Amino acid sequence: xxxxxxxxxxxxxxxxxxxxxxxxxxxxxxxxxxxxxxxxxxxxxxxxxxxxxxxxxxxxxxxxxxxxxxxxxxxxxxxxxxxxxxxxxxxxxxxxxxxxxxxxxxxxxxxxxxxxxxxxxxxxxxxxxxxxxxxxxxxxxxxxxxxxxxxxxxxxxxxxxxxxxxxxxxxxxxxxxxxxxxxxxxxxxxxxxxxxxxxxxxxxxxxxxxxxxxxxxxxxxxxxxxxxxxxxxxxxxxxxxxxxxxxxxxxxxxxxxxxxxxxxxxxxxxxxxxxxxxxxxxxxxxxxxxxxxxxxxxxxxxxxxxxxxxxxxxxxxxxxxxxxxxxxxxxxxxxxxx
Amino acid sequence: xxxxxxxxxxxxxxxxxxxxxxxxxxxxxxxxxxxxxxxxxxxxxxxxxxxxxxxxxxxxxxxxxxxxxxxxxxxxxxxxxxxxxxxxxxxxxxxxxxxxxxxxxxxxxxxxxxxxxxxxxxxxxxxxxxxxxxxxxxxxxxxxxxxxxxxxxxxxxxxxxxxxxxxxxxxxxxxxxxxxxxxxxxxxxxxxxxxxxxxxxxxxxxxxxxxxxxxxxxxxxxxxxxxxxxxxxxxxxxxxxxxxxxxxxxxxxxxxxxxxxxxxxxxxxxxxxxxxxxxxxxxxxxxxxxxxxxxxxxxxxxxxxxxxxxxxxxxxxxxxxxxxxxxxxxxxxxxxxxxxxxxxxxxxxxxxxxxxxxxxxxxxxxxxxxxxxxxxxxxxxxxxxxxxxxxxxxxxxxxxxxxxxxxx
Numbered sequence: 001x002x003x004x005x006x007x008x009x010x011x012x013x014x015x016x017x018x019x020x021x022x023x024x025x026x027x028x029x030x031x032x033x034x035x036x037x038x039x040x041x042x043x044x045x046x047x048x049x050x051x052x053x054x055x056x057x058x059x060x061x062x063x064x065x066x067x068x069x070x071x072x073x074x075x076x077x078x079x080x081x082x083x084x085x086x087x088x089x090x091x092x093x094x095x096x097x098x099x100x101x102x103x104x105x106x107x108x109x110x111x112x113x114x115x116x117x118x119x120x121x122x123x124x125x126x127x128x129x130x131x132x133x134x135x136x137x138x139x140x141x142x143x144x145x146x147x148x149x150x151x152x153x154x155x156x157x158x159x160x161x162x163x164x165x166x167x168x169x170x171x172x173x174x175x176x177x178x179x180x181x182x183x184x185x186x187x188x189x190x191x192x193x194x195x196x197x198x199x200x201x202x203x204x205x206x207x208x209x210x211x212x213x214x215x216x217x218x219x220x221x222x223x224x225x226x227x228x229x230x231x232x233x234x235x236x237x238x239x240x241x242x243x244x245x246x247x248x249x250x251x252x253x254x255x256x257x258x259x260x261x262x263x264x265x266x267x268x269x270x271x272x273x274x275x276x277x278x279x280x281x282x283x284x285x286x287x288x289x290x291x292x293x294x295x296x297x298x299x300x301x302x303x304x305x306x307x308x309x310x311x312x313x314x315x316x317x318x319x320x321x322x323x324x325x326x327x328x329x330x331x332x333x334x335x336x337x338x
Numbered sequence: 339x340x341x342x343x344x345x346x347x348x349x350x351x352x353x354x355x356x357x358x359x360x361x362x363x364x365x366x367x368x369x370x371x372x373x374x375x376x377x378x379x380x381x382x383x384x385x386x387x388x389x390x391x392x393x394x395x396x397x398x399x400x401x402x403x404x405x406x407x408x409x410x411x412x413x414x415x416x417x418x419x420x421x422x423x424x425x426x427x428x429x430x431x432x433x434x435x436x437x438x439x440x441x442x443x444x445x446x447x448x449x450x451x452x453x454x455x456x457x458x459x460x461x462x463x464x465x466x467x468x469x470x471x472x473x474x475x476x477x478x479x480x481x482x483x484x485x486x487x488x489x490x491x492x493x494x495x496x497x498x499x500x501x502x503x504x505x506x507x508x509x510x511x512x513x514x515x516x517x518x519x520x521x522x523x524x525x526x527x528x529x530x531x532x533x534x535x536x537x538x539x540x541x542x543x544x545x546x547x548x549x550x551x552x553x554x555x556x557x558x559x560x561x562x563x564x565x566x567x568x569x570x571x572x573x574x575x576x577x578x579x580x581x582x583x584x585x586x587x588x589x590x591x592x593x594x595x596x597x598x599x600x601x602x603x604x605x606x607x608x609x610x611x612x613x614x615x616x617x618x619x620x621x622x623x624x625x626x627x628x629x630x631x632x633x634x635x636x637x638x639x640x641x642x643x644x645x646x647x648x649x650x651x652x653x654x655x656x657x658x659x660x661x662x663x664x665x666x667x668x669x670x671x672x673x674x675x676x677x678x679x680x681x682x683x684x685x686x687x688x689x690x691x692x693x694x695x696x697x698x699x700x701x702x703x704x705x706x707x708x709x710x711x712x713x714x715x716x717x718x719x720x721x722x723x724x725x726x727x728x729x730x731x732x733x734x735x736x737x738x739x740x741x742x743x744x745x746x
Binding site (some may be wrong): 044045046047050053063139143146156157158161206223244249250251253254255256260261287288289291295300303 | 387388389398422423424426427428429430432433437438440453455456458459460461462463480521523524525528539552554579580
């Protein structure tokens with residue numbers, strides 16, 4: 001039994017298709033949205049920056065979630081797509097003087113193409129073998145970015161410094177706040193599109209493949225096309241996240257896109273709940289804030305403390321944030337009854 | 339008589355008053371965020387986790403050093419609060435931590451953060467915020483750019499400076515050398531190679547072969563074989579410790595005996611020369627600017643004794659043989675010196691001004707004769723190195739202190 005199938009047994013497709021299981025309730029969604037819109041008005045710029053990174057990593061986790069939770073394919077190579085997106089935005093902004101907002105769709109398209117192409121050979125692999133192939137992609141990427149041929153564009157090992165955009169139309173807000181709201185708008189658009197994608201015909205095809213490839217092809221689903229398509233979509237969204245990340249961090253360098261990033265994203269997906277899109281932001285919060293918490297507990301043993309915390313999460317709530325959400329929902333329902 | 343005395347009293351009190359107002363004017367205290375009458379807050383970012391975690395020792399040494407200073411009364415009566423965060427050597431995380439330090443912890447400056455791309459990631463931010471990014475712990479030459487980045491300053495000799503010292507030596511003592519270069523394919527190796535070529539200038543034809551290796555390669559044996567085949571009679575090894583040892587060993591195995599030059603990064607007796615085999619390492623050249631705490635010749639040296647007593651009393655878990663402790667100690671001492679020079683004017687601008695006016699400052703663990711000098715147009719504190727040759731089981735310093743900037 002491959003690892004992909006194991007996931008499947010824990011997340012039956014039936015549960016993924018109804019609207020409720022995949023997204024938050026209407027009220028909860030609005031509450032989360034209101035919080036995301038209002039909080040930045042009352043906090044320091046540094047916190048706004050952290051929230052921007054939260055959304056950006058949230059997008060990258062969401063992308064992986066579509067791939068793994070949706071179509072059942074594994075990837076440890078998301079850092080490579082993230083890097084391509086980041087470099088695309090950075091190069092277009094710094095060398096071609098393009099507007100930052102325009103670089104994002106381009107980054108997304110290039111990554112979509114890249115992911116789609118990578119999906120072709122990956123078709124022959126499944127489960128852990130696919131994970132290994134993508135792992136290879138992630139390890140290769142930082143070195144490719146250092147190659148002398150591209151150095152003129154990528155800045156080689158020195159990386160590229162990116163200029164942070166000001167708020168447009170003379171809006172009275174700082175760069176950080178503007179970038180946050182910009183990122184928020186992009187994130188909401190992508191989130192809504194992703195939810196709709198998974199609910200659409202294509203989304204059902206993804207999930208049919210995830211649950212049983214043979215049955216899916218028997219039903220007339222073009223397995224090869226949809227598998228590569230899932231890769232493409234996932235890579236495209238990751239690319240947009242990478243581009244946003246480059247703008248927020250104002251710097252790209254090969255060291256920033258190592259396998260550690262790919263593993264972090266994978267971790268974020270598991271913690272957030274595989275196949276549950278709103279969990280992406282919880283997973284993103286985990287990979288951003290828990291290392292900081294671990295560090296404040298012990299500087300020398302931060303890695304070990306992080307490990308213990310991760311272990312606790314996996315042990316106590318193996319289905320991640322989704323499990324917590326379901327328990328909370330049941331509790332509320334019970335309270336309402338009484 | 340009485341009148342005279344009254345006059346005298348009046349006069350003297352007038353004097354006292356004027357003197358008092360004068361001192362008030364002189365001792366006008368000025369503070370930016372992060373400094374007060376009782377405290378100076380300093381930020382620092384280190385890779386305590388991740389691929390470069392071995393360097394985390396530098397941050398721990400510095401924390402211990404400032405703790406010792408505080409126990410001795412602090413700097414001009416102010417205690418130093420040293421806030422050090424982990425970035426795991428990832429530039430995105432460095433930006434987050436730097437912003438946390440500046441915007442949330444309100445530090446006066448960020449000191450000795452480690453890494454080239456990590457520091458490059460925050461350089462623009464620090465300069466926009468006009469918060470000093472002092473004594474960057476990286477050998478890149480880009481930290482010495484006071485015109486474009488007046489809030490960023492390096493500390494250690496740059497790789498390019500060091501490369502220049504070797505080039506000068508080769509051109510002087512072996513003018514017909516055929517140089518083979520082995521380098522690590524990253525910022526360290528490439529910056530170094532660039533410096534080397536610049537130093538050879540029109541004599542760059544002396545470099546007959548270049549071989550780059552990746553840190554992911556298990557062995558570099560075939561690179562050494564290729565370099566030998568190129569006919570080189572001088573090997574410059576721009577390598578990190580593991581590969582440096584492999585290179586020395588392999589050269590001996592294939593009976594290749596070029597003049598070998600090893601970067602300061604790998605000039606560790608325990609980490610490189612011993613694993614490579616002392617019999618294979620004889621005559622290898624390198625250069626240093628720090629004292630090696632493992633070398634018995636410094637046992638009687640007062641600076642080294644101060645360092646060792648610091649290790650005993652305030653950082654007992656520190657390893658004296660680890661070059662990172664010697665490095666962290668000297669860097670922290672430089673920082674303390676600058677803060678001391680700032681007096682009661684602890685503003686960002688004055689910190690930069692004082693950091694750029696260090697004159698002949700000699701931290702305890704720098705080689706005798708090597709001093710720290712900066713000016714408003716010179717943001718490279720340490721520019722001198724001394725050559726050394728491996729003999730028996732230790733390095734022997736020889737020749738004068740060489741400055742990279744003098745002549746070409």
